[in-house]
Amino acid sequence: MLPKKRAVATGHLLYAFGQTLDATQVQQIIVETFQNLCRNAFECVRIEGMNKNRFLQEVEVRGWEHIEAARRRGRGAILIGGHIGNWELAAAYMALRGLPIQVVARRIYLAPLDQKLTEMRERMGLRPCTGMALCVPCLPALRTTGFWDSA
DSSP states (O other): OOHHHHHHHHHHHHHHHGGGSOHHHHHHHHHHHHHHHHHHHHHHHHHHTSOHHHHHHHOOOSOHHHHHHHHHTTOOEEEEOOSSSOHHHHHHHHHHTTOOEEEEOOOOSSHHHHHHHHHHHHHTTOEEEOSHHHHGGGGGGGGTTOEEEEO
């Protein structure tokens, strides 16, 4: 399964953990990572067909008061999270709650898949940008009420 990506993942894990993980543990993490990626893809497909109210009810958010505080100050914010779970769901939730949100994302190595993913993000109300050079024109949004999400 995706031998080049598996090799990259193996290299990253060895770099991060050195000799603290054995080969079985490394392979288990890689399998679980790819399983999570597939789960995220199915979640995105599922939410596209879901109505707004149901989606907003099904997502649990903690710390929303911080987002509202930034909005009350009339300022934007940069939201940074790890790839723990599905960041597209979190960003879509914010867009459906009325936040003007830019998302910073890397291009996918398969152009047709990248195009579909970009279109899906746009349908969810997100404004994707890839690479910092493309994001620079969006910086003024942070001075007002724009939000950036980067995972």
